[in-house]
Amino acid sequence: MSLSHSPYILEMRNVSKTFPGVKALDGINLKVKRGSVHALMGENGAGKSTLMKILYGIYTPDAGGELILDDKPFKPHRPIDAIRSGLTMVPQEISPAANLTIADNFYLGREITQNKFFLNQKEMDKRAAEILQDLGVPMDVTVKMSDVSVAKAQLVAIATAVSNDAKVIIMDEPTTALTENEVEQLYKIIDTVKSRGIAIIFISHKLDEVFRVSDEITVIRDGQYIDTLPIANVTKEQLISMMVGRDMSEMFQREELTPSDEIVLEIKNFCRQGHYDDVNFAVRKGEIFGIAGLVGAGRSEIVEGLFGYKPADKGEIYIHGQKVDIKSPVDAMKHKIGFVTEDRKLTGLFLNLSITDNMIMPKMSPYLENFLLSVQKAQRTAYEQKDKLKIKAPNVEVITNNLSGGNQQKVLLARWLLLEPDILILDEPTKGIDVGAKAELYKLMVELAKQGKTIIMITSDMLELLSMSDRVMVMHEGKQVGIIPRTELTQERVLELASG
Template identity: 45%
Template sequence: MKESIVQLKDVRKTFPGVVALSKMQLDVRKGEILGLIGENGAGKSTLIKVLTGVYHPDEGQIIVEGQERQFKTPQQAISAGISCVYQELNIEKLLSVTDNMFINKWIRKGPLLDYGKMHQIAQDMMKKLGLDVDVRKPAGHYGMGVQQMIEISKALLANAKCIIMDEPTSSLSEKEVEELLKICRDLREQGIGIIFVSHKLEELFQLCDRITVIRDGEYIDTKDVADWDNDSLIKAMVGRSLDNQFPKEVGVRSEQPLLEVKNLNRKDVLHNVSFKAYGGEVLGFSGLVGAGRTETMRAIFGADPIDGGEIYIRGEKVDIKNPKDAIRAKIAFLTEDRKGQGLILNESIQNNLILANLKGYKKGLFLNKKDMDTMGEGRINELSIKCPSQEERVGQLSGGNQQKVVIGKWLNTNADIYILDEPTRGIDVGAKVEVYQVINRLVKEGKCVIMVSSEMPEILGMSDRVLVMREGRITGEMSRSTDAFNQESVMKAAWEV
């Protein structure tokens, strides 16, 4: 058995009214990749913050290479060899790659910074990770994949013995994911321990040596990856079996389209995008990252300008210049960036739920608190949002519960057309099923649901029709009722020129 690098033993962490961790166990060994999985709200984020010195445990032990440690600051955890690459990258995009790697650990030459030496070290580190980048350029010049490698480089420069990767693939393209997994394997060969946090089961099975499951703040089990399968892992994670991960229900499609888009154009981005979307159906949009799916949805919602094209709702042409116009036209848009564009993190759950429909809760010049309280409790129960109360700040919730708040915000508008851009990104399989049930309910009510997703099983599992985009154009359409409704057809339309 390999020696342990980092262990948690019987760790407990509480907040007012909430037990976040109880008797938590963890053991990551030298030269292994340990998968960590649990539902949103299971305690993964709290566990990571305890390991990295952001939180101090109320009880229990943190043991690093056989020695008990107490971290009062993140710097103490880094000095002990524990680093974290967070889902929300800590990158200063205007600074160079070198500056990002050496922040707070500058190399000096007399009174000046030794940029020659730092550039060389940064360049060598990037090459070591298989990247050919100009480290003198701003970090924001490069995509998410390179920015993530910068974060990993920062950890390696700090002589990390254990690197925590928190949902590292959630915003990466397929090629970038492959590169990241290769880097993880290389780091394992160097004897570094990795805690790989992910909701994507296929990644855990493909990459990890062992998988640890936690649920409701408690340790459930750790087993070799060969001793888990999809069903046993899901059951351990959610405490129940999910016999149908994609509970698709077919609605009654409207005779006429609720939404019709004709020749939507934007220079160098969208090229004559045309399609029809009906009530009582889920229209899926597939394609590679950068294919123009999100740009199409933002254009329909008035968030981005267009150079030409027409939009019709129930057969009538509408002029949508901004999101306010779209909301008046009964269009809802769940953005893929829930934290940056979907929520106000410092506001309460209740206040976020009414953001898109303030007028609906006004009583004269003031907001009707009684109606807001009733609505808030109803949405929390309906969407199974885990929280102490509706006055809790949204920023304190797990990613999956934040996503449910965004969905609740748009349900409060009683829209006819729901555009859902990556609606299950970064949430666990249990929460995903709950989102799918909301989609089913909307379809049953005759609403039009447009779903953008980068997950092929989700697209095929929940859509009635699939449109495929490539380089700003629609390149394929598949219907559930035909033999062409399969992964091969979708990938062919997404890749072939």
């Protein structure tokens, strides 16, 4: 069959991507028909973002993979290559040029000029207004983007893609910031775009909207291609099963712990406007308490409030039955709370400093002699932690940036363990680290729980959530929608609650 008769506007064939120590994608296939909506489904960490970054020219695929766009081989090396070839991404978080108008944003980088040198503002305003009108979302295009709502910015981004002669539009979680009315408006735009022969790759965790807008779905799991099916041939239960798909017996088998009845931490009526509302839970001594939810559900924001990094607007915190006031991380640390953040590079580690410096940074007083730092004392402690956590490094003076992701995570964990917290918050503790390092961290978590530490764990890894948690609180769009005991904990139950 000659390529010219292909029903597919886009094909990704046998696409793999390897990062140091991790195979992120392994032989993925994606075939998107012209004028269709193709949902790309998978859990957090399944490889959806990596696949789209390859398509958008941010990453280069490993040898052996092939991309075909509109019947021609396609090898983007940067996003501008993808855009010029007719491929546009509307990201989850729009970042327009805020001080420019809607029309200026529309034609950014492809301005309409007169006499080659002067901007033809009138023509740009006119055309931008016509395109938006045509898509059923009329707007005043002379308004600055800084005065436009998130929803309208999203619609502008989609309209810009259409005006740019897009062949394929990638929509990544496009409804996260939209109201119900705006979502309906988006659905109408999707129908209009489809009718013009433009294809849409639709990424969403909201199963209802996937079934509402999609023609076909491709499921990937743990970086591997699972299947592509017409949406009409799949039930919600089958889709969840395809996405999750792991045999429970293969999971990391955690020894059963019996947390005491002693409540160490209690949160009452915790609220932060626009992030979470009326959250209530109590955690016991020696318990591993999981927090689950989709991107944007408010999971990290709750623990940031608890740690005083971004305090709650209202609500109460009780530690060992005593009401406490936590307005800053210093307050939290005084109450023996530790916090291993999700982004170890951005908010966790000092990457240009040594392992030793990173470990002792929050509390240097134990390593001082006559007001001067005793390098010997500090290094002795660092070596103890290095051995205890099996940190792979030739010595403790190695710059942290030169360690693997798993070893960086262990350095961050060691720092908090040196402060001897009673309550340890772990936000995505195994994000971006390999299987071996994960297993070691799991053992350490169990060991800490046995010592009577209280652990609060946020994770998007379903396997991790189910195997490690004694109970799981599920969040959906800033609301607490359930707390599931270990005896009733299933993947389906968590996904059902998390998807609303």
